[in-house]
Amino acid sequence: MDFTGLLTALKETPFAIALREGDTLFPWTESIHVLSITVVVGMISIVDLRLLGVIAHKKEIRSLMGQVLPLTWGAFVVALISGFLMFSTNPFGYVENWPFLIKIGLLAVAGANVAAFHLITSRKLHLWDEGQPTPPTAKLAGATSLGLWIAIVVFGRFIGFTL
Amino acid sequence: MNIHDFSAWLSATPPSQVIQNNFWIIPTIQSIHILAICVVISSASLINLRLVGIVGRADPVAGFASRYLPWTWTALVVLLLSGSILIVGEPDRTLGNGIFWSKIALVATGLILSLAFAIPIRKNPTFWESSGDGVRAKLLGAVSLAVWIAVIFCGRWIAYGG
Structure with missing residues (x-):
């Protein structure tokens, strides 16, 4: 099945039809x-600001992440599912919408940034977990993440005005 | 002057006209508004989940308060300022909308609950740990959490309400 066929099939799934035709299902999903999204962005920015040395400076990073990241991941899964459901109602509209395309691109970069942090930067985390200034690589990861998520919110909001 | 006359008057003022005639202003201010909500919901949720006992039970409540409460207050100011600009830009969509007023009532409730959390802790940092069986802390955390979630839902529903 080609891309167009895939989008057509998605558009005709029972949930896509229900969301399109229901009176209140779409706003509830939104x-x-x-x-x-607000939980994801808010929680991630707490970790980002800690990596930048701004917030919770005395709080051990690993403990902070243990408190914040489970909520972040849980909320991210919900955002992904609800986002996919909204996409399914009008897939051809979304794939031609530039703020949506930019948002998805930025999400991919944010994912790569998270992976790089967890796989590489955080390997020596025990050295700067508490009471030590964070290294430049950690600051870079925090600043990149913060900028990306702010942009993701902004482009996300513009989808509603351009779709 | 009723609320609709007031909206009509506000809508005709120069600042409102500037917002209405520049397509990008509303989504930009809305983005700032949502970013402020990100900060409110995350900082308030961490404090409330700590009160309920789901997050960070090994850490003192006062630690959560000192880390996150200043962000809640600052973000609430940004929220009110950006929200005011949105009202000026779209008076009828907001002031003439029942869901908008529900949201305002909920924000006021959230603010009062945040103060109810913050004031006792200033005098006694272990107030919420040491107050009886902890039911009060759990209740405050749970209600406050629900209120901020309801604020977000009302915010989105303003677009559909009347």
């Missing part, structure tokens, strides 16, 4: 999407 609300859940906004809630989960």
Whole structure:
């Protein structure tokens, strides 16, 4: 099946039809999407700011991540599912919408940034976990993440005005 | 002057006209508004989940308060300022909308609950740990959490409400 066929099939799935034709299903999904995104972005920025040395400076990074990241991942899964459901209602509209395409691209970069941090930068985390200034690589990861997520929110909001 | 006359008057003022005639202003201010909500919901949720006992039970409540509460206050100011600009830009969509007023009532409730959390802790940092069986802390955390979630839902539903 080619891309167009895939999008057509998605558009005709029972959930896509229900969301398109229901009176309130779409706004409920949107609300859940906004809630989960605000949790993801807010929680990640706490870790980002800690890596930058701004917030919670005395708090051990590993302990902070243990408190914040499970919520972040949970909310991210909800954002992904609710986002996919919204996409399914009008797939051809979304794939031609430039703020949506930029948002997805930025999400991919944010994912790569998370992977790089966990696989490489955080290997020596025990050296700067508490009471030590974070290394430049950790600051870079934090600043990159913060900038990306702010941009993701902004482009996400512009989808509603350009779709 | 009723609320609709007021919206009509506000809508005709020069600042409102500037917002209405520049397509990018509303989504930009809305983005700032949502970013402020990100900060409110995450900082308030961590404090409330600590009160409920789901997050960071090994850490003192006062630690959560000192780390996150200043961010809640600052973000609430940004929220109110950006929200005010949105009202000026779209008076009818907001002031003439029942869901908008529900949101305002919920924000006021969230603010009062945050103060109810913050004030006792200033005098006694272990207030919430040491107050009886902890039911009060759990209740405050749970209600406050629900209120901020409801604020976000109402915010989105303003677009659909009347």
